[in-house]
Amino acid sequence: MTIEPFKAVACIALAGMVLAAIPVSAQSSDVPHIVSRNGRHALIVDGVPFLMLGAQVNNSSNYASALPKVWPMLDRIHANTVEVPVAWQQIEPVEGRFDYGFVQTLLEQARAHDKRLVLLWFGAYKNTGPGYVPDWVKQDNRRFPRMKKPDGTDHYVLSPHAKTTLEADKRAFLGLITYLRDHDRQNTTILVQVENETGSYAVPRDFGPAAQKLFEGPVPAKLGRKGTWAQAYGAQADRAFNTWYTAAYCNALAVAGKAIKPLPLYVNAALSDPFKVPAPTAVASGGPQQDVIEIWKAAAPAIDFEAPDIYERKSAKVFAYLDAYRRADNPLAVPEIGNAAEYARYAWAAFGRGAIGFAPFGMDDTGYTNYPLGAKTLDDATLDAFATPYQVFAGMQRAWAKIAFEHPTWGSAKPDDGTPQSTTLGGWKITASYGEWQFGHRTDTWIKSEPPAWASQPIGGAVVAQIAPDQYLVAGDHVRVDFTPGAGAPKNALILRVEEGRLSPSGFVVDRVWNGDQTDYGLTFVDRPVLLRVTTGRYE
Numbered sequence: 001m002t003i004e005p006f007k008a009v010a011c012i013a014l015a016g017m018v019l020a021a022i023p024v025s026a027q028s029s030d031v032p033h034i035v036s037r038n039g040r041h042a043l044i045v046d047g048v049p050f051l052m053l054g055a056q057v058n059n060s061s062n063y064a065s066a067l068p069k070v071w072p073m074l075d076r077i078h079a080n081t082v083e084v085p086v087a088w089q090q091i092e093p094v095e096g097r098f099d100y101g102f103v104q105t106l107l108e109q110a111r112a113h114d115k116r117l118v119l120l121w122f123g124a125y126k127n128t129g130p131g132y133v134p135d136w137v138k139q140d141n142r143r144f145p146r147m148k149k150p151d152g153t154d155h156y157v158l159s160p161h162a163k164t165t166l167e168a169d170k171r172a173f174l175g176l177i178t179y180l181r182d183h184d185r186q187n188t189t190i191l192v193q194v195e196n197e198t199g200s201y202a203v204p205r206d207f208g209p210a211a212q213k214l215f216e217g218p219v220p221a222k223l224g225r226k227g228t229w230a231q232a233y234g235a236q237a238d239r240a241f242n243t244w245y246t247a248a249y250c251n252a253l254a255v256a257g258k259a260i261k262p263l264p265l266y267v268n269a270a271l272s273d274p275f276k277v278p279a280p281t282a283v284a285s286g287g288p289q290q291d292v293i294e295i296w297k298a299a300a301p302a303i304d305f306e307a308p309d310i311y312e313r314k315s316a317k318v319f320a321y322l323d324a325y326r327r328a329d330n331p332l333a334v335p336e337i338g339n340a341a342e343y344a345r346y347a348w349a350a351f352g353r354g355a356i357g358f359a360p361f362g363m364d365d366t367g368y369t370n371y372p373l374g375a376k377t378l379d380d381a382t383l384d385a386f387a388t389p390y391q392v393f394a395g396m397q398r399a400w401a402k403i404a405f406e407h408p409t410w411g412s413a414k415p416d417d418g419t420p421q422s423t424t425l426g427g428w429k430i431t432a433s434y435g436e437w438q439f440g441h442r443t444d445t446w447i448k449s450e451p452p453a454w455a456s457q458p459i460g461g462a463v464v465a466q467i468a469p470d471q472y473l474v475a476g477d478h479v480r481v482d483f484t485p486g487a488g489a490p491k492n493a494l495i496l497r498v499e500e501g502r503l504s505p506s507g508f509v510v511d512r513v514w515n516g517d518q519t520d521y522g523l524t525f526v527d528r529p530v531l532l533r534v535t536t537g538r539y540e
Contacts, residue, residue, distance in 0.1 A: 062102065201284055205286070215228070264305075318413075331355075337358070411462070
């Protein structure tokens with residue numbers, strides 16, 4: 001076994017990789033935060049980049065009795081972070097009386113199991129509705145009014161224009177953040193989600209008298225448009241209006257929360273079709289969908305990022321969501337995605353795009369399943385699908401996060417039609433293809449050619465990072481990765497060496513060298529993904 005430095009990647013902080021092995025309870029007190037540079041982003045935890053290998057529990061698993069069904073699932077898939085709801089009705093069942101018993105239990109158990117936490121604030125909005133507000137809020141429609149339909153009757157969504165609702169919601173949210181400030185000095189909690197899938201279905205905005213007066217007035221100057229909402233946004237006016245005021249509602253919570261403890265805060269979106277602008281009545285109007293991110297950025301600057309909740313199974317749409325939320329002003333994260341096995345491949349695509357985190361939904365053993373959105377059952381095959389990419393990144397969660405922040409990366413997941421995907425990094429064309437055995441090509445005629453068992457399955461993906469001008473890291477499962485000289489490659493370019501290994505505080509540890517059969521037909525990964533270092537060069 002040999003140990004060699006990273007060459008140009010020596011800048012990877014050794015302390016970051018060392019911290020990955022330090023228990024949560026022993027790490028520093030630096031408050032987690034987001035840093036952005038050159039269009040890339042990193043979630044900083046304990047002073048160094050951190051890759052969130054997450055899992056979200058079911059909605060009703062936010063009680064101490066359910067937690068024993070959570071931790072084994074996280075370990076099974078190699079997750080380092082759990083996303084758990086904290087409901088307004090849970091911590092303030094009686095107005096003015098707060099109970100943080102579950103929060104304390106959650107903090108203690110997360111530390112005991114060496115897991116980080118993302119807390120999901122289920123306040124006035126949960127999948128647009130007020131299901132998680134306390135009973136005393138639900139029953140007082142005068143003090144906490146619902147939106148009005150055009151005919152003047154009540155809609156189910158609480159109005160974002162009601163200051164009474166905002167102040168009560170904010171008071172409870174600030175109670176939670178204050179508790180974290182005082183009882184989570186270890187920073188076990190690394191992110192907080194503000195509300196959940198905000199917006200309104202069927203009725204795109206509040207048509208009450210106060211809201212209508214605002215709607216007929218000028219749009220805010222921050223939006224850079226002139227005139228009334230109808231004049232500025234036309235057919236999307238109702239939705240744009242509700243988006244602005246819903247975002248402003250969330251921003252008010254975020255500003256106040258950060259004044260107490262400046263944790264990174266984000267919002268999540270119930271998505272619309274990425275290839276067309278939705279009708280305002282056919283979407284969660286007001287939510288942070290990809291086509292209204294600009295409004296959210298203007299109205300809610302205290303929110304660190306907007307994120308997609310992905311339950312779309314078609315690969316073209318998933319790729320479109322990832323690309324839409326990966327912006328120079330918006331860190332990409334996938335805090336919620338379906339837990340069916342076919343969704344696992346998108347972890348490769350997300351992390352290769354620089355995502356700071358990824359989390360399938362419903363990952364606990366409480367017996368609930370949200371099929372057909374997710375898996376019918378969390379059987380071994382389903383869990384293995386998520387464990388496969390997570391296992392690779394778990395061994396380099398700090399190092400990869402820093403690499404993705406500082407170097408070009410690329411990710412591929414098998415598309416529905418199985419066609420190869422490619423990119424160019426450093427003059428080399430890198431192609432990910434699917435449905436190949438490790439030996440030979442499926443187009444070969446000199447030997448028997450038949451597709452492998454997984455050829456038609458929606459599995460497989462890869463990531464590539466260019467860590468130096470002549471060096472790359474590659475990992476994947478059920479995928480073949482080929483390097484071919486592109487237009488920018490030097491004359492007589494070739495692959496000098498392919499090494500299997502792992503990242504350590506002292507550099508890349510070489511376990512063995514791939515050659516012969518293992519490289520003659522490209523770099524083919526099946527159900528045992530490993531990390532490869534590819535070194536390129538040229539001959540004279």
